[in-house]
Amino acid sequence: MAAKRKSKTARAAIIFLCTVGFFLIFLLGSGIDITEMAGQIWNSLGSSENTASAHAAKLVPEDSDSLLLYIIDTGNSDSMVLRSPDGHSVLIDAGESDDAQYILDTLSALGIRKLDAVVATHPHADHIGSMVAILKQIPADVVYMTDFAASTQTYEDMLDAIEASGIPTVDINSGDTFDIGAVHFTALNPQDRIYDDANNSSIVLLAEYGDTRFLFEGDAEDEAISDMLAQYSELLDADVLKVGHHGSRNATTSEFLKAVTPETAIITCGEENDYGHPHQETLDLLGSMGVTTLRTDQDSDIAIFSDGAAVWYAAAA
Numbered sequence: 001m002a003a004k005r006k007s008k009t010a011r012a013a014i015i016f017l018c019t020v021g022f023f024l025i026f027l028l029g030s031g032i033d034i035t036e037m038a039g040q041i042w043n044s045l046g047s048s049e050n051t052a053s054a055h056a057a058k059l060v061p062e063d064s065d066s067l068l069l070y071i072i073d074t075g076n077s078d079s080m081v082l083r084s085p086d087g088h089s090v091l092i093d094a095g096e097s098d099d100a101q102y103i104l105d106t107l108s109a110l111g112i113r114k115l116d117a118v119v120a121t122h123p124h125a126d127h128i129g130s131m132v133a134i135l136k137q138i139p140a141d142v143v144y145m146t147d148f149a150a151s152t153q154t155y156e157d158m159l160d161a162i163e164a165s166g167i168p169t170v171d172i173n174s175g176d177t178f179d180i181g182a183v184h185f186t187a188l189n190p191q192d193r194i195y196d197d198a199n200n201s202s203i204v205l206l207a208e209y210g211d212t213r214f215l216f217e218g219d220a221e222d223e224a225i226s227d228m229l230a231q232y233s234e235l236l237d238a239d240v241l242k243v244g245h246h247g248s249r250n251a252t253t254s255e256f257l258k259a260v261t262p263e264t265a266i267i268t269c270g271e272e273n274d275y276g277h278p279h280q281e282t283l284d285l286l287g288s289m290g291v292t293t294l295r296t297d298q299d300s301d302i303a304i305f306s307d308g309a310a311v312w313y314a315a316a317a
C-alpha cells in the first residue's frame with residue numbers, strides 16, 4: 001500500500017509540474033506580462049489596511065477642510081463616520097462582527113484616533129457587530145443608543161464592553177439634540193410610542209452643518225417613517241439621505257422622499273446579498289425623483305463632503 005501511495009504521489013507531482021510548465025509556456029507565448037499579472041494577483045490579495053488606506057487617500061484630500069461623511073463599505077451592514085473640520089468625529093454603527101479590522105483601518109487612514117460619540121442605531125448584528133472590537137481600540141466619549149433592547153449575545157457583549165470601558169451611554173429619543181464640533185444633531189426617531197421591532201426603533205438622526213443637512217435613517221421602516229412624517233415633516237428636508245434598511249422596499253415611500261427631497265442618497269448593501277437589497281421599488285422611487293444614488297455594492301467606500309453651503313462626493317469604485 002505504501003509503495004502504491006508513493007507512486008501515486010510521484011505521478012501527481014509530475015502532472016502538477018507539467019501543468020504549471022505548460023501554463024507558463026502558454027503565458028510566455030501569449031505575450032501576457034507575467035510580472036504585471038503577478039502584481040495584480042498580489043494587489044487583489046492586499047490587506048484590509050492597504051485597501052482602507054488606498055481608498056481614503058483616493059477619496060479624501062489630505063488638506064480637506066470640509067465636513068466629511070465617509071461611508072465604510074462593510075457590505076450588507078452599516079458603518080459610517082462623520083468628521084467635522086474642527087477635528088471631531090462620530091461613528092454611526094459598526095457593521096458585522098467580521099468588519100472590525102476594515103472599520104479600524106479606515107478610521108486610522110482618516111486620522112481618527114478618538115471618537116466624540118458612537119451611535120448604535122439599533123441592536124441588530126449588522127449595525128453593532130464590531131462595536132466591542134472598536135470600543136476596545138478607540139476611545140469614545142459617549143455611546144448613544146436606542147432603548148430597544150435585544151436578547152442576543154452580540155448585544156449583551158456590547159453592553160458588557162461599554163460597562164467595562166466606563167464609557168457613558170445615553171438613550172436617544174426623538175427631539176433630543178446634541179452637538180459634535182460644528183455639527184448639530186437632532187434625533188427624529190425613536191418616538192414616544194413603543195415599536196415592537198428593532199428596525200422601527202432605530203435612532204434616526206438629522207445632522208446639520210451650515211446650510212447642509214444629512215439624514216441618517218438607520219433601518220427605520222414604514223411605521224417609524226409615517227410617524228416621522230406626521231411629527232417632523234418640516235425637519236426631514238435633507239441634501240443627503242442614508243436610505244433606510246439597506247434599500248428595502250419597506251423603508252422608502254414616495255411621501256417620505258417628497259419630504260426629504262434628497263440630492264444624493266446612499267444605500268449600504270452587499271453584492272448579491274440574501275435579501276435582494278436594494279429592492280427595485282426603492283431604486284425606481286429614487287430614480288423617478290432624480291436622486292443621485294450611491295451604493296456600497298457598486299461604489300465601495302463613499303466620501304461625501306460639505307463646506308456648509310454645497311455638498312459633493314467621491315466614490316472608491
Ligand SMILES: [Zn+2]
Nearest residue numbers: 077126219245
Ligand atoms: Zn441593517
